[in-house]
Amino acid sequence: MNAVECRDIWMVYRNFMEEPFTALKGISLEIGEGEVYCILGPNGAGKTTLISILSTILIPTRGEVRILGMDALRQTKEVRRRINISSGTRLPWGMRVYEILRFYALAYGISDKNVVDRALAEFELEKYRDLRFDELSAGNRQKLNLARAFINDPEVVFLDEPTANLDPDIARKVREMVLGIKEERNVTLILTTHNMGEAEMLADRIAFIKNGEIVAEGTSDELKRFVRSRDRIIVEVENPEIGEISLSRPYEIDGSRIVFYSESAEKELAEIVFGLKRAGFEIKSVKTEEVTLEDVFIELAK
Numbered sequence: 080m081n082a083v084e085c086r087d088i089w090m091v092y093r094n095f096m097e098e099p100f101t102a103l104k105g106i107s108l109e110i111g112e113g114e115v116y117c118i119l120g121p122n123g124a125g126k127t128t129l130i131s132i133l134s135t136i137l138i139p140t141r142g143e144v145r146i147l148g149m150d151a152l153r154q155t156k157e158v159r160r161r162i163n164i165s166s167g168t169r170l171p172w173g174m175r176v177y178e179i180l181r182f183y184a185l186a187y188g189i190s191d192k193n194v195v196d197r198a199l200a201e202f203e204l205e206k207y208r209d210l211r212f213d214e215l216s217a218g219n220r221q222k223l224n225l226a227r228a229f230i231n232d233p234e235v236v237f238l239d240e241p242t243a244n245l246d247p248d249i250a251r252k253v254r255e256m257v258l259g260i261k262e263e264r265n266v267t268l269i270l271t272t273h274n275m276g277e278a279e280m281l282a283d284r285i286a287f288i289k290n291g292e293i294v295a296e297g298t299s300d301e302l303k304r305f306v307r308s309r310d311r312i313i314v315e316v317e318n319p320e321i322g323e324i325s326l327s328r329p330y331e332i333d334g335s336r337i338v339f340y341s342e343s344a345e346k347e348l349a350e351i352v353f354g355l356k357r358a359g360f361e362i363k364s365v366k367t368e369e370v371t372l373e374d375v376f377i378e379l380a381k
């Protein structure tokens with residue numbers, strides 16, 4: 080059984096005095112149990128709309144959503160008991176960390192105070208248990224948001240931009256926390272992010288959304304095949320002007336740098352360097368770069 084699946088989801092926003100706007104155009108996807116699935120895409124692509132529909136916050140104009148085998152549009156109450164979402168929402172400002180977690184635990188019918196104590200420990204919030212939400216740093220607010228999202232021991236958790244607006248070191252800590260959760264709990268995670276490194280580090284599979292449609296889906300290695308060649312070999316030469324390069328692979332000349340596009344830099348590096356030397360180029364330096372998810376993003380967003 081898939082943890083999450085949807086078929087042919089359409090979302091048309093209709094606002095008073097405005098033209099209807101179609102934010103999602105027939106999205107279908109399947110996410111297996113225990114998978115970490117990342118939704119990537121440029122601003123306005125429809126990521127938040129999609130995650131809101133999958134997490135039962137929004138009702139789509141058309142289409143079917145199944146969560147843990149249940150019809151999310153009809154069995155919403157049962158679904159909500161077994162899922163949770165962290166969307167960077169502000170929590171009650173005046174309440175203390177412990178009270179906030181206790182409040183949300185009680186909302187799920189969990190009266191055992193040990194559950195809250197365990198959450199404080201797991202998300203490194205014990206030191207801050209008596210601070211009010213408005214007294215917390217951005218990083219600790221996000222940790223509290225995560226602690227809240229796992230308080231009901233959910234089977235599926237939606238994380239909408241879990242590291243947005245965090246300093247790089249705090250963002251890394253939050254990512255490590257999410258990785259730890261992935262290792263320790265039997266949970267399916269669906270996250271949106273703008274951060275390619277984050278998607279690569281956390282996700283088993285990535286869906287790339289553009290203008291309300293999934294334009295590519297797969298592991299990060301599979302997505303990298305969308306870019307014309309996997310690796311770049313960058314050779315800096317003293318004398319770029321000397322003439323023709325007779326190697327039968329694509330390249331670009333950028334000042335004194337010759338950039339080759341290659342299926343495997345490791346296999347083709349020696350041949351390229353010898354070929355250039357034979358042609359009389361004086362080589363200053365050679366470096367290789369693997370294609371990144373960022374290259375894929377730029378290619379697909381075009």
Ligand SMILES: Nc1ncnc2c1ncn2[C@@H]1O[C@H](COP(=O)(O)OP(=O)(O)OP(=O)(O)O)[C@@H](O)[C@H]1O
Pocket residue numbers: 092093094100102120121122123124125126127128129
């Ligand atoms: N309530 C609404 N009414 C009308 N249009 C909306 C509404 N909510 C979102 N939209 C539009 O739908 C499109 C998708 O928005 P959404 O927030 O899902 O994108 P996103 O990929 O999450 O963007 P971002 O990365 O900027 O957060 C955007 O063009 C947005 O302006």
